Amino acid sequence: MLITHDTRCALDAVVDLVNTAPEDDGTPDGLPDVAALGDFVEKHEISDVGVLSEFDLSAVRKVRGRFAAIFAEPDARITAGLINDLVAAAGTTPRLTDHDGYDWHVHYFAPGASVADHLAADCGMALAFFVVAGEQERLRRCEAPDCRHAFVDLSRNRSRRYCDSRTCGNRLHVAAYRARRKEAAG
Ligand SMILES: [Zn+2]
Numbered sequence: 351m352l353i354t355h356d357t358r359c360a361l362d363a364v365v366d367l368v369n370t371a372p373e374d375d376g377t378p379d380g381l382p383d384v385a386a387l388g389d390f391v392e393k394h395e396i397s398d399v400g401v402l403s404e405f406d407l408s409a410v411r412k413v414r415g416r417f418a419a420i421f422a423e424p425d426a427r428i429t430a431g432l433i434n435d436l437v438a439a440a441g442t443t444p445r446l447t448d449h450d451g452y453d454w455h456v457h458y459f460a461p462g463a464s465v466a467d468h469l470a471a472d473c474g475m476a477l478a479f480f481v482v483a484g485e486q487e488r489l490r491r492c493e494a495p496d497c498r499h500a501f502v503d504l505s506r507n508r509s510r511r512y513c514d515s516r517t518c519g520n521r522l523h524v525a526a527y528r529a530r531r532k533e534a535a536g
């Protein structure tokens with residue numbers, strides 16, 4: 351699979367976005383307010399989205415839910431439908447660009463798109479290529495029992511089981527968690 355710099359950035363952004371979702375275990379929303387959305391936009395260098403508002407925040411949270419569903423869906427046909435709907439709603443206008451010294455690549459977001467539409471278009475297409483390549487299984491959830499973060503497995507043999515978090519994938523950590531669970535249950 352050819353992964354251009356923008357695809358890589360879009361993948362980082364979508365993984366980060368999905369992982370800001372509040373969780374059942376009491377983990378609070380990682381995008382609690384417009385300022386947090388501003389930090390996210392800055393971190394991922396999402397260009398040209400104008401002044402952010404409460405409307406943007408709620409729109410981005412909706413898009414986040416749709417991306418989470420895509421990461422959770424094992425069936426390619428259903429995933430394709432989810433991505434089609436997401437990308438269509440964002441009003442994409444694909445155009446070639448070689449900005450900032452990068453090789454030719456395609457931007458999907460429409461000029462002046464809101465941050466939610468920008469994410470839906472570019473991240474949606476980044477995920478679409480995994481379906482095209484028959485490699486949708488690379489869109490994963492961390493197997494550490496107390497994590498379940500979304501990540502994209504770009505390893506050659508698709509063998510990655512854990513996210514980038516420092517503790518995940520540390521077998522001792524997982525074993526300790528299971529022991530604590532058992533103790534709490536028993
Ligand atoms: Zn670009």
Ligand SMILES: [Zn+2]
Nearest residue numbers: 492497513518
């Ligand atoms: Zn993890």
